[in-house]
Amino acid sequence: MAPKLSAHEILDLVLDPGSHRSWDVAPVEVPVGPAYRADLDGARERTGLDESVITGEGTIAGRRVAVIACEFGFLAGSIGVAAAERIVTAVERATAERLPLLASPTSGGTRMQEGTVAFVQMVKIAAAVTVHKAAKLPYLVYLRHPTTGGVFASWGSLGQVTVAEPGALVGFLGPRVYQALYGESFPEGVQTSENLYANGVIDGVVAPDLLRDLLTRALLVLTGEADPWTGPPADTAALPDVPAWQSVTSSRRTDRPGIRQLLQHAATDQVPLSGTGQGETDKTVLISLARFGGQPCVLFGQDRSGQSPQNTMGPGALREARRAMKLAEELGIPLVTVIDTLGASLSKEAEERGLAPEIARCLADLVTLDTPTVSVLLGQGTGGGALALLPADRVLCAQNGWLAPLPPEGASAIVHRDTAHAPDMAQSQGIRSLDLLRDGVIDAIIPEHPDAADEPVEFSIRVGEAIARELATLRGQPADLLTADRASRYRRLGLPR
Structure with missing residues (x-):
């Protein structure tokens, strides 16, 4: 010493x-x-x-x-x-x-x-x-x-x-x-x-x-100072109508870029944080202070490099998420959440440490958060672990990102008592980005040309630009208006238009 x-x-x-x-x-x-x-x-x-x-x-x-x-x-x-x-x-x-x-x-x-x-x-x-x-x-x-x-x-x-x-x-x-x-x-x-x-x-x-x-x-x-956004406009080119199962298999590629590549290639002024501050840390998630295109935020997301079928996100990860929410709200700077998960932990320990209540608290906190929020569905979006980070003022989705209550194999096992119908379940459940956009679950799709794993740097930069664009748009809007619009959005979701 x-x-x-x-x-x-x-x-x-x-x-x-x-x-x-x-x-x-x-x-x-x-x-x-x-x-x-x-x-x-x-x-x-x-x-x-x-x-x-x-x-x-x-x-x-x-x-x-x-x-x-x-x-x-x-x-x-x-x-x-x-x-x-x-x-x-x-x-x-x-x-x-x-x-x-x-x-x-x-x-x-x-x-x-x-x-x-x-x-x-x-x-x-x-x-x-x-x-x-x-x-x-x-x-x-x-x-x-x-x-x-x-x-x-x-x-x-x-x-x-x-x-x-x-x-x-x-x-x-x-x-x-x-x-x-x-x-x-x-x-x-x-x-x-x-x-x-x-x-x-x-x-x-x-x-x-x-x-x-x-x-x-x-x-x-932390001081919340932002630069004017001068980046490119959103890409509005038509996207290919590929089967949902193709998106699922693309999202599972081991070389697909995740949140670490997003930070590496698209963020500046990073300050990594760790844990809940209360004696818990989960290696399946990541929290950082960062700026995208000059727009400050607290970034919290699921880290695909820390996940495996044997190591999925537990209650501690969700308590880290709630720390990130509180930090963003305390400082009046935006929160960005990144969804990329195999699903939440299915274990005795997760149940006893309050996994389901933590999902509920994340949903409640996000829907009512008193600061701008952007959610990015970057890859796999399985179950309650994905849903816990979804509610936001603006929700973006990678072209091959998807959101489902269970992995398609799990849905197939429930409906058909086998996993062979997983591709059919993926299609019928409307889990792919085009379906999510149609149903109002997401607001915009970030293109992949043709697959993020084949262009990891370019794709990560594109995601960073999309985040910055949304943050710049949300910046300066009254907090009470944002929370009211957010609540209204989810109140109407799924009802006939």
């Missing part, structure tokens, strides 16, 4: 040179005894700071941001009444001035010398951060070594994007306290930034010298 970075060192790494401006005033006075006074005086002499946290503003790539950073050298970065008041004042000022906020904690938690009154300060810090986010403003967190206790359990865990320093000790109960309370060491390798990332608690592990680049890209998306 590298030497601990000071508060000023981390700000020097991320802010434009010379742009930092302090917001700090003299700390509020709290009652202190002689021993605590000596501790404070010693900390001030060692660090040159008057408290364990510094606040202020600066710029990142010319963009004004508010900053809060802990100083571990000041009484282990602990938070008492004065430090908490400084943090809350800074958060409130960032909210009032509508600034993105970067917080970089490193702390042993609550300041023990101040007891319970220091402990409950975490409530007002969490409340101020929540108000900031409710104002649709970014709150980004960089956890430094070490971050534990009430700091990690409050403002250290509320970021819309949360990353940590490599090798950092990050956890709720510090290992020294655990040892003292239980007489044994805490298990090795649990309270590390890498382990929390692997388990979907934080979004990534980022070296300090790479943090500025990540923040620059994140702010380009």
Whole structure:
């Protein structure tokens, strides 16, 4: 582990040179005894700071941001009444001035010398951060070594994007306290930034010298600024009338491009996120901040490269989807969902962890989401796992994409008691793109020339352009109108026109 970075060192790494401006005033006075006074005086002499946290503003790539950073050298970065008041004042000022906020904690938690009154300060810090986010403003967190206790359990865990320093000790109960309370060491390798990332608690592990680049890209998306759309118009050429089964077999080609190729060839300013933030992650899905054609969005979709008949999406994947929905709504930026699934997991574990209720919650959240939405049926669209990501203001479908309650073989088994009639079921159920367009399930078809697997780069770019075109059209429309139109659309779906 590298030497601990000071508060000023981390700000020097991320802010434009010379742009930092302090917001700090003299700390509020709290009652202190002689021993605590000596501790404070010693900390001030060692660090040159008057408290364990510094606040202020600066710029990142010319963009004004508010900053809060802990100083571990000041009484282990602990938070008492004065430090908490400084943090809350800074958060409130960032909210009032509508600034993105970067917080970089490193702390042993609550300041023990101040007891319970220091402990409950975490409530007002969490409340101020929540108000900031409710104002649709970014709150980004960089956890430094070490971050534990009430700091990690409050403002250290509320970021819309949360990353940590490599090798950092990050956890709720510090290992020294655990040892003292239980007489044994805490298990090795649990309270590390890498382990929390692997388990979907934080979004990534980022070296300090790479943090500025990540923040620059994140702010380009999270601030919601969009470029004028100047791309090509939609392709309105007639599409070939191919059998539905041909689309099914095309969608199952192992070399068909998926969401990763879409990001690689058509997106910019990407910031990959991970997991639910609550200890779950599912390798069959992907979540990222991204821009398509200058249009920012939160992208969530099913990753065909992470799926197999033995590994299909479970409840955790849908909870990740709901995290993406909440993030888009919090920030007032569009959500793009990508459907490309063999189907949801059929297992004891999936049932017991609430697969069906999570599908229902995704549907409810998407239909009522207070931000523009675009859904892309990129390939296979099997069952409830596909339906959970479908409702949107605009629904696009690849030429060989399809949507069905079951794979055609499953439908055949129900109706004909065999799988031999799968091609007939695919045709009769109206699952292919042309049928979905006719029935009003989708709004537009993205052509394949003649098959996405034969032109992966060109197809991915075409999908990205289609997404950007729709986002630019939806941008600026009143949220209440969007949600009303969305509800009306699905209320009428399937009724005689």
